[in-house]
Amino acid sequence: MNARARAEFEILKDASRCIDCGVCEKQCANGVYKKAADGRLLIADEKCVNCQRCVEMCPAGALKVIRNRNTPQSDGNWHLRAVREIYRQAETGGVLLSSMGNPCDMPAYFDRIAVNASQVTNPPIDPLREPMETRVYLGAQNRQITRGRDGKIQPEGKALRLEVPVMFSAMSYGSISYNAHAALARAARELGTYYNTGEGGLHRDFYEYGENTIVQVASGRFGVHKDYLNAGAAIEIKMGQGAKPGIGGHLPGEKTVGDISVTRMIPPGSDAISPAPHHDIYSIEDLRQLVDSLKEATRYQKPIFVKVAAVHNIAAIAGGIARSGADVIVLDGWRGGTGAAPTRIRDNVGIPVELALASVDSRLRAEGIRDRVCLVAGGSIRNSADMVKAIALGADAVYIGTAALIAMGCHVCRSCHSGRCNWGIATQQPELVARLNVDEAVKRLVNLVTAWKHEMEEMMGGMGINAIEALRGNRLMLRGLGLNSRELDILGIMHAGE
Amino acid sequence: MEIYAKGMGYLQLNEAVRACTDNRISIRGCNGQRFIACASSGRQIDVHGVAGNGAGAYMESGVLNVYGNAQDALADTMNGGEVYVFGSCGDAAAYAMRGGEVFVRGDAGYRAGVHMKEYGEHVPALVIGGRAGCFLGEYLAGGIIAVLNLQNSAQALGEEAARGMHGGRIYVRGGINVPLPDCVTARTADKEDMCVLAGYLKKFCAAFGGDAKKLAAEEFTLITPANKASKRLYAGN
Ligand code: SF4
Ligand code: SF4
Numbered sequence: 082m083n084a085r086a087r088a089e090f091e092i093l094k095d096a097s098r099c100i101d102c103g104v105c106e107k108q109c110a111n112g113v114y115k116k117a118a119d120g121r122l123l124i125a126d127e128k129c130v131n132c133q134r135c136v137e138m139c140p141a142g143a144l145k146v147i148r149n150r151n152t153p154q155s156d157g158n159w160h161l162r163a164v165r166e167i168y169r170q171a172e173t174g175g176v177l178l179s180s181m182g183n184p185c186d187m188p189a190y191f192d193r194i195a196v197n198a199s200q201v202t203n204p205p206i207d208p209l210r211e212p213m214e215t216r217v218y219l220g221a222q223n224r225q226i227t228r229g230r231d232g233k234i235q236p237e238g239k240a241l242r243l244e245v246p247v248m249f250s251a252m253s254y255g256s257i258s259y260n261a262h263a264a265l266a267r268a269a270r271e272l273g274t275y276y277n278t279g280e281g282g283l284h285r286d287f288y289e290y291g292e293n294t295i296v297q298v299a300s301g302r303f304g305v306h307k308d309y310l311n312a313g314a315a316i317e318i319k320m321g322q323g324a325k326p327g328i329g330g331h332l333p334g335e336k337t338v339g340d341i342s343v344t345r346m347i348p349p350g351s352d353a354i355s356p357a358p359h360h361d362i363y364s365i366e367d368l369r370q371l372v373d374s375l376k377e378a379t380r381y382q383k384p385i386f387v388k389v390a391a392v393h394n395i396a397a398i399a400g401g402i403a404r405s406g407a408d409v410i411v412l413d414g415w416r417g418g419t420g421a422a423p424t425r426i427r428d429n430v431g432i433p434v435e436l437a438l439a440s441v442d443s444r445l446r447a448e449g450i451r452d453r454v455c456l457v458a459g460g461s462i463r464n465s466a467d468m469v470k471a472i473a474l475g476a477d478a479v480y481i482g483t484a485a486l487i488a489m490g491c492h493v494c495r496s497c498h499s500g501r502c503n504w505g506i507a508t509q510q511p512e513l514v515a516r517l518n519v520d521e522a523v524k525r526l527v528n529l530v531t532a533w534k535h536e537m538e539e540m541m542g543g544m545g546i547n548a549i550e551a552l553r554g555n556r557l558m559l560r561g562l563g564l565n566s567r568e569l570d571i572l573g574i575m576h577a578g579e
Numbered sequence: 580m581e582i583y584a585k586g587m588g589y590l591q592l593n594e595a596v597r598a599c600t601d602n603r604i605s606i607r608g609c610n611g612q613r614f615i616a617c618a619s620s621g622r623q624i625d626v627h628g629v630a631g632n633g634a635g636a637y638m639e640s641g642v643l644n645v646y647g648n649a650q651d652a653l654a655d656t657m658n659g660g661e662v663y664v665f666g667s668c669g670d671a672a673a674y675a676m677r678g679g680e681v682f683v684r685g686d687a688g689y690r691a692g693v694h695m696k697e698y699g700e701h702v703p704a705l706v707i708g709g710r711a712g713c714f715l716g717e718y719l720a721g722g723i724i725a726v727l728n729l730q731n732s733a734q735a736l737g738e739e740a741a742r743g744m745h746g747g748r749i750y751v752r753g754g755i756n757v758p759l760p761d762c763v764t765a766r767t768a769d770k771e772d773m774c775v776l777a778g779y780l781k782k783f784c785a786a787f788g789g790d791a792k793k794l795a796a797e798e799f800t801l802i803t804p805a806n807k808a809s810k811r812l813y814a815g816n
């Protein structure tokens with residue numbers, strides 16, 4: 082009884098342009114279009130997720146998808162979303178499941194931070210004329226310099242070398258397609274950076290990109306075995322995820338088919354459940370044990386990352402992780418994306434990564450252990466400015482997930498959990514996966530990161546900074562706009578004008 | 580080759596084990612050094628003394644004999660091979676184990692066999708001669724756990740066994756007198772079920788003594804996942 086009211090979008094078909102080719106029907110995996118027996122095209126608005134596939138593919142440009150002009154009554158308190166969600170739950174009795182990051186209109190601190198530039202006294206640097214260092218190392222920090230018999234400096238351990246401080250964050254094979262993984266792996270290699278397998282194991286075909294791969298170990302330990310651990314350049318222990326802190330993962334049996342089951346190393350059709358906690362980790366000492374056992378299994382050749390969701394006590398938690406022997410701490414903010422998470426968790430649990438990052442960096446400095454670890458920030462880095470601000474707040478590098486997907490052709494329709502991604506990204510249906518052209522996607526990913534690199538160099542040059550080291554944690558380069566003094570304190574920045 | 584572990588830290592000991600070219604290594608005077616036989620393949624490692632946390636973690640193949648007790652996280656994410664513990668083992672044994680076999684002569688601590696899973700020809704097995712602590716086989720996704728309770732203690736299992744179990748099988752000698760969750764059913768093991776177990780009992784008895792045939796003839800309770808889907812209903816939003 083609420084189907085019409087639930088419809089978020091309406092489809093406008095311009096009959097004067099339509100050539101009746103049937104492309105829209107073929108392109109929409111959500112079954113919005115259907116040819117009736119009498120030849121008329123029936124359109125089910127309520128099934129549309131506004132992924133724009135049909136609009137892009139219509140050869141006559143006859144389609145437009147717009148926000149549904151017909152809306153049930155709503156007001157400042159009972160806004161449309163709240164009403165529609167109640168309809169959904171009243172119909173199904175289900176826990177609401179969403180994908181992509183928290184879309185709610187809450188403060189994005191990045192948007193309230195302004196970056197500095199040099200004027201007069203400290204001249205800016207022209208990146209076109211002078212060398213700019215954007216390379217960073219993640220891993221062993223070489224705090225003590227020791228020399229071997231030959232007089233050469235001996236490294237303390239391994240570190241990852243990133244030509245740009247951007248990596249592709251964990252997205253499992255299963256949540257995204259084979260083609261999407263292939264594109265991320267190839268782009269990472271071309272860019273001199275890294276992509277992350279997520280918790281679904283590593284497809285045999287992608288072992289060759291090992292030098293640019295971070296393999297993940299999550300509570301379900303899917304696909305984790307000796308070769309896998311040794312295949313990547315680093316290992317990431319996933320303790321939590323910004324989109325769903327405190328929640329495990331559940332890939333339903335329908336999706337664990339074919340290569341997915343082979344890669345996860347579970348029987349086809351069986352549920353892949355990642356428990357919320359690692360059942361062998363109840364303390365920092367336990368975490369240390371997992372870090373150590375992974376180091377043993379890889380003969381101390383791989384840096385170990387520990388990824389946690391940004392939550393209330395994050396500074397203390399990060400302090401513990403820094404002492405667990407981990408080399409890199411990954412902070413995932415509450416706007417981080419996901420292939421599927423309960424809506425209420427995604428939209429209400431966790432804290433913004435800007436605040437988490439600043440408070441972790443401050444705490445580690447105060448405790449004198451900042452140089453023991455590297456910090457990576459993720460959870461909605463949308464552009465190079467967010468990246469520059471994150472680095473100035475204390476990050477060594479950033480992770481991008483959603484931005485990478487958008488570069489590959491994602492239209493942010495937020496329906497990855499349906500498994501019917503019309504753009505071939507968050508789906509396992511072969512005919513949909515084939516829509517993602519890997520060569521094209523690699524090119525677009527490389528373009529994106531290269532453009533960000535140039536932009537970052539320009540911003541750095543403007544500040545009179547020619548190396549990332551001089552930007553990292555350099556909060557003097559940031560000023561807050563319209564933030565209260567508590568927020569400024571936590572971010573460790575002054576207000577604009579000060 | 581023999582290695583005297585006394586006074587060695589685990590880094591040193593494991594480095595010595597890795598550096599050793601023999602396929603059979605005997606560690607004497609072991610006193611809780613961690614991660615012995617971690618990710619090891621194709622070797623026999625005999626530990627005399629107490630094996631520390633994470634013994635046999637990610638083990639690929641070969642044999643690990645512990646002539647004494649093993650501490651926590653025994654056979655964590657083990658992939659293949661055989662582990663024999665002649666004493667008891669600590670908490671979280673066989674966590675997320677995917678293949679191979681673990682035999683513990685004595686008791687197992689809390690959270691044994693959590694989230695074990697099977698895949699293809701890999702069917703992991705955890706056989707516990709004595710009792711198992713609380714939370715045995717939580718989230719069990721595949722493989723076989725057997726609790727033999729050879730000391731005939733009043734309670735073979737601790738509380739909260741088989742929580743969230745959705746695959747695999749748990750055998751318990753005798754009856755079960757702790758409550759089980761809705762997601763599983765328990766029944767007396769029939770002949771066919773016992774055929775599956777017989778091979779493991781044989782190996783257990785061959786290693787630690789006892790009469791496998793007699794054991795197999797006794798009554799076992801079998802816990803398997805209930806058919807009803809334990810999935811929570813989600814509504815796409
Ligand atoms: S779901 Fe996508 S393809 Fe289908 S009608 Fe809507 S915009 Fe078009
Ligand atoms: S990945 Fe696909 S399903 Fe997910 S938001 Fe992007 S276009 Fe939509």
